[in-house]
Amino acid sequence: MTKTNSNLILQTHQLSVGYRTKKVETTIASNINLQLQSGQLIGLVGANGIGKSTLLRTLIKVQPSLSGKILLNNKDLNFTSNLELAKQLSIVLTEPLLSKNLSVFELIALGRHPYTNWVGNLSDKDLSVINNAIDLINISDLKDKKCYQLSDGQLQKVMIARALAQDTAIIILDEPTSHLDMYHKAYILKLLQKLTKETGKTILFSSHEIDLAIQLCDTMIVMQKGHVVYDQPCNLIKNGVFETLFPKDLIAFDNLTGSFKVSK
């Protein structure tokens, strides 16, 4: 495997993530060393409770890291201001929107916040970026609908369009396929793949759709108790990483098909 160091967008060095209260420090995962290259689709997988969300929340600076370093575009995340960060990294979270009484266009337009003036007026450039995002995701028919009129799948697309409108080099999504049916799971992940190809953005997402991620991702981060592996899906299969992902009593990984099978 060859790595070109020139286009590393997000790196972590000996990162530990978890929660810190005044007395206790709870480490969820440690020794995380990642080198995410730009323009790639990266899937983050692992069992429930292994710390996928905690890692993502740390990467997007919602919670502080316990130790180690995060470099975004070779700059320490701790020294990046919120506004600077907003122009480099956009997010799609699992938490529900607080207000769905906005039109799809208004919601996507909120993605332009880091660039607009004090009252949030949209310039011609803002409008063209927004319309471009709407075209890329192919949701121009939803533009004037209210968010409360959308299905889960439609809303997820709109949220991705909002992140696109923020015009950042990297987009991080926390479980973008939860609540979706099989078709829409595949649709959303395929869409993410298309976006990396067409826009050159780096997209990192966490998911439980390991089969789909293996087929679509350029690289994958596999979180397991005690260690985090980062490699291309074919190498991960070759090294038998997925076989040890879950307890073996119920499901087993099939190397040939690249998917999990229920044990008979």
Next chain:
Amino acid sequence: MKTNYTYSFITLTVVLIFCFILNISLGSINIPFSEVISSVFSSSQNETYQIIITEFRLPKAITAILVGSGLGIAGLLMQTLFRNALAGPFVLGISSGASLGVAIVILGSSLFGGLFATVLISKWSIIIAASLGSFLVLMAVLAVSTKVRDTMAILIIGLMFGSITAAVVSVLSYFSSAEQLQQYIFWGFGSLSNLSWEELFIFTGIYSLGIILSILSIKGLNAFLLGDNYAKSLGINLLQNRFIIIFATSLIAGTITAFAGPIAFIGLAIPHLTRQIFKTSNHKVLLPAVFLFGAIIMLICDSVAQVPNNDYTLPINAITALIGAPIVIWLLVKKGKMLF
């Protein structure tokens, strides 16, 4: 996005002007309409009419506009900040703080002795007590808001402050005479009248500062619609924005309570009314719309409270709920859905 709302705003402005003129035309003394107009714009031949209009009705109408629009906007800020449809301008304990200040002045005078009482119970002392009371509660809530990350916790803390002050007021009432209680209750009715131009000037100054801060918060308010984490990811400084929004609310609601008493309901109802009619949560539209609706409703309420050609003035606090509540109920039933 803009053109959709232009006509609505023009219509509302026209309605506001109409209500304003209607409001100053009605009163305990019947003044011919032509005299009303000439009193406002030049000077009327009739000196009595002139004085009634410029010294009583005009200040009262302006107070109504300030109170209605201010409480509406303060309510909108709180509902967005706390993501709670039941929040109003007084959730932070601002009105309870003011009530406590006034209660100490009016009811506490018997406890503190006679001299204290005669010096303190004047109109200005009540205004100062209300301002001080709401200001102190506000400072406590602001201090907490910089420490506590969770917005809901701040809401609860505001409510707790409210409970404490209510309890103190109860204790004070227990030791008070009937006249003192009556005086306190009358303050609680709220009143838009009796403000001099000088008082109105101070009122407008503080009110404007609060409104300017609200306008500066529009962008942050819209980002808050997505939730704290999204707002932060858009480069919004959460603590700073929250502080400004709470400060603006306190300035507006605090001075209104100081000058006009604890006027309930408007702050809760107007934002809902506006969202239902304008069908948006975008604060760039909502803020001016709430301003207009609040002012209009308050002028109408005041016109109703002041029974025409009669000496009776009904408590404004009762009228706002009597008129406002059915409107909100009707809107919710008709649309069958609460927009938030």
